Amino acid sequence: MSKIAEPELLNRLTQVFRTHGYEGxxxxxxSKATGLQRASLYHRFPGGKAEMAEAVLKRAGEWLQAHALQPLTESGPPERRLRQMAEKLDEFYEGGRQSCLLDALSFGVEQGAIRDHQRAAMKTWVDAIATMLRESGLSGRTAQERAEDAVIRIQGxxxxxxxxGDQMPFRRTLRNLPQELLRKPEPARA
Amino acid sequence: MSKIAEPELLNRLTQVFRTHGYEGxxxxxxSKATGLQRASLYHRFPGGKAEMAEAVLKRAGEWLQAHALQPLTESGPPERRLRQMAEKLDEFYEGGRQSCLLDALSFGVEQGAIRDHQRAAMKTWVDAIATMLRESGLSGRTAQERAEDAVIRIQGxxxxxxxxGDQMPFRRTLRNLPQELLRKPEPARA
DNA sequence: TGCTGTTTACCGAACGTTCGGTACATTTTA
DNA sequence: TAAAATGTACCGAACGTTCGGTAAACAGCA
Structure with a gap:
């Protein structure tokens, strides 16, 4: 059928968007990255660049959901589940060498489907962590804030x-994530 | 002389780069944002867009150094100094509505002066915080990691x-920053 | 002071290149 | 052979950049 199969095509598209952002x-x-000429790209994505970006976001979201967030809902010690998420995130971001699409595509894209998708993806991510933390005994408010904190740390x-150009802070952040999220809440301060 | 003075010109340039990134x-x-025609921009910045981006980075760095980092070196309780930094950062990022140039300009810019400038700026920032934390009694390693953590949280x-589109997580991050950085180091875990 | 040459700041128009996008012919696959 | 997938050739528009030139401010000197 296709000279280049859909999954691999999306992989390469993802790579380009991650590295250069939307306008870049x-x-x-x-075309160079995928080996497809302009017209062939428009055959696969009639909506043009915007549709490519959407497809890439959609796929990344699905991958994260299936591999990084799904373990959070399974059984086992919370710390273990969080470590599984961290492991998958490390894989997804290639140890910090790859950017997050939610960051890369947030410049220059005005509004529309891409923005909506981003917002939803961020919420899904935070909610998944928050739900797990709540089930682990943290109060609703603390769970929500720590979940946001987790995503913040990863993005940052x-x-x-x-x-x-140094990947160490990223790896350290992932490594410390489980215990940071599960640590005993400090009493409210004066 | 100038129809638009240098500082205001740089302000508007900064705004554009922050919002759209380098390629955007x-x-x-x-031209629209500054009121200057293309050619006039090349009178101010003979090096073109790259020089504009550099100028903007330089100025932002100087502002942060003078307003956000300098308080860290002064006297007074560490927590108070950190709160002053947070206050200035809140101002600089307009409560979370503005992006950081170190993020915005990190896509699509291959290498060269801009990249060097970014790297140096990030290091300066981390070092300033780390130095202060060390002076507050934290061990060198802990201070370094927490300083990186601080910048990570802000960026994230x-x-x-x-x-x-929600600024709350940013504000909360800034608010909690001082106590997070100064909290007692936990003993190494098993 | 008045004159003159230089500098500063800006602009309109155009440069060659690349942009995102399309019509249509050709190849590949079933 | 019909349909799907890809390539060739091209479009108008926008890209970053440069050129030639204008008006005003500034300089030195009589």
């Missing part, structure tokens, strides 16, 4: 990794 | 703010 992901670059360490 | 900051957009919460 020109059709020339995409990816930014730092990209800006400095 | 087209000369048309910059900005990403989240941008992706979700």
């Amino acid at each position: 992901a020109s059709l020339s670059r995409i 360490s990816l930014v730092m990794a990209r800006a400095t | 900051a087209s000369l048309s957009r910059i 919460s900005l990403v989240m703010a941008r992706a979700t």
Whole structure:
């Protein structure tokens, strides 16, 4: 059928968007990365670049859901479940060498489906962690804040990794994530 | 002399780069935002867009150094100094509504002066916090990691703010920053 | 002071290139 | 052979950049 199969095509598209952002992901670059000419790309994605970005976001979201978030809902000690998530995130972001699409595609994209998708993905991610933390005994409010904190730390360490070229902070963040999230809540301060 | 003075010019340039990233900051957009025609921009910045981005980075770095990092070196309780930094960061990022240039300009920019500048800026920032934490009694290693953590949290919460449109996580991150950084180090775990 | 040459700041128009996108012919597959 | 997938050739628009030139401020000197 296709000279290049859908999954691999999406892989390469993802790579381009992650590296260059939305505006930097020109059709020339995409064409070069995928081996498909402009017209062939428009055959696969009649909606053009916007549809490519959406497809890439959708797929990344599905992968994360299936591999990183799904373990959170299973049985076993909470710390273990969080470690599984961290492991998958490490894989997804290639140890900090790859950017997050939610960051890369948040510049220059005004509104529309892409923005909506981003917002929803972020919420899904936070909610999944928060739900798990609540089931582990944390209060609703603490669980929510820590879940946000977890995503914040991951995103921030990816930014730092990209800006400095050093992946260590990212890996350390992932490693410390489980215990940070599960630590005893400190009493409210004066 | 100038129809638009240097500081205000840089303000508007900063705004464009923050919002759209490097590739998204087209000369048309910059021209519209500054009120200067393309050619006039090249009078101010003979090096073109790259020089504009550099100038913007330089200025942002100087502002942060003078307003957010300098208080860290002064006298007074550490927590108070950190609160002053957080206050200035809140101002700089307009409560989470503005992106960080270190993030925005990290896509699509291959290498060269801009990349070097980013790397240096990130290091300066982390070092300033780490030095202060060390002076507050934290061990060198803990201080370094927590300083990285601080920057990570700020960057991450900005990403989240941008992706979700909600500024609360950013503000909460800033508010909690001082106590998070100064809390007693936990003993090494099993 | 008045004159003159230089500098500063800006602009309109155009440069060649690349952008995202399309019509249509050709190849591949079933 | 019909349909699906890909390639060739091209479009108008926008890209970053440069050129030639204008108006005003500034300089030195009589």
